[in-house]
Amino acid sequence: xxxxEQSLFLSVREGDSSVINCTYTDSSSTYLxxxxxxxxxxxxLLTYIFSxxxxxxxxxxxxxxxxxxxxxxxxxxxxxxxxxAIYFCAESGTGTYKYIFGTGTRLKVLA
Amino acid sequence: SQTIHQWPATLVQPVxxxxxxxxxxEGTSNPNLYWYRQAAGRGxxxxxxxxxxxxxxxxxxxxxxxxxxxxxxxxxxxKKLLLSDSGFYLCAWSxxxxxxxxxxGEGSRLTVL
Numbered sequence: 001x002x003x004x005e006q007s008l009f010l011s012v013r014e015g016d017s018s019v020i021n022c023t024y025t026d027s028s029s030t031y032l033x034x035x036x037x038x039x040x041x042x043x044x045l046l047t048y049i050f051s052x053x054x055x056x057x058x059x060x061x062x063x064x065x066x067x068x069x070x071x072x073x074x075x076x077x078x079x080x081x082x083x084x085a086i087y088f089c090a091e092s093g094t095g096t097y098k099y100i101f102g103t104g105t106r107l108k109v110l111a
Numbered sequence: 112s113q114t115i116h117q118w119p120a121t122l123v124q125p126v127x128x129x130x131x132x133x134x135x136x137e138g139t140s141n142p143n144l145y146w147y148r149q150a151a152g153r154g155x156x157x158x159x160x161x162x163x164x165x166x167x168x169x170x171x172x173x174x175x176x177x178x179x180x181x182x183x184x185x186x187x188x189x190k191k192l193l194l195s196d197s198g199f200y201l202c203a204w205s206x207x208x209x210x211x212x213x214x215x216g217e218g219s220r221l222t223v224l
Contacts (some may be wrong), residue, residue: 033213035213043155043201048212088155097143097160099205099213101157103153103154104154
């Protein structure tokens with residue numbers, strides 16, 4: 001079945017770049033997403049990428065997709081303390097209503 | 112604009128008691144609806160999804176059930192809670208035409224003692 005994996009923790013210093021990685025198994029994935037979860041709250045969509053794209057940039061966020069290796073990454077430039085949260089990678093495929101999420105990566109930004 | 116409401120926000124229940132979590136969506140019609148559970152270290156687990164009234168797909172066999180009595184109402188239930196049912200439950204919706212984004216409620220934290 002589908003599976004999405006992420007490392008559990010990442011710690012960076014304020015002002016540095018953060019790179020959060022994700023691997024997925026479903027080769028029929030059409031959309032790949034990054035969601036952010038603040039403490040005690042629901043998830044909010046940060047950005048997404050279509051499977052026919054290699055890269056997408058949105059202000060401080062850069063998403064890279066390596067379809068061959070089924071690897072997705074999220075780079076946050078100039079990381080701020082407000083970026084501290086849990087980041088979830090997710091995928092969905094054409095013809096399915098299911099969104100499969102990873103375990104989430106807890107990003108801690110040190111001042 | 113569309114909004115999603117989920118309640119109660121916090122719930123403490125004894126083992127063996129029933130459960131009912133409710134979710135409603137406003138400002139849209141015929142949404143896809145989802146229940147996820149978030150447990151420590153296990154990420155977000157899809158429990159149920161629904162593409163229409165009375166249509167429920169179950170992803171994980173367990174003692175939970177879901178119902179969709181109205182177009183924009185999604186209910187998560189249990190007749191007898193287990194300790195392992197503790198977690199953070201999230202309701203979400205997406206448009207039927209599948210533009211890609213899931214919109215989440217604020218979550219319900221369930222503690223079973």
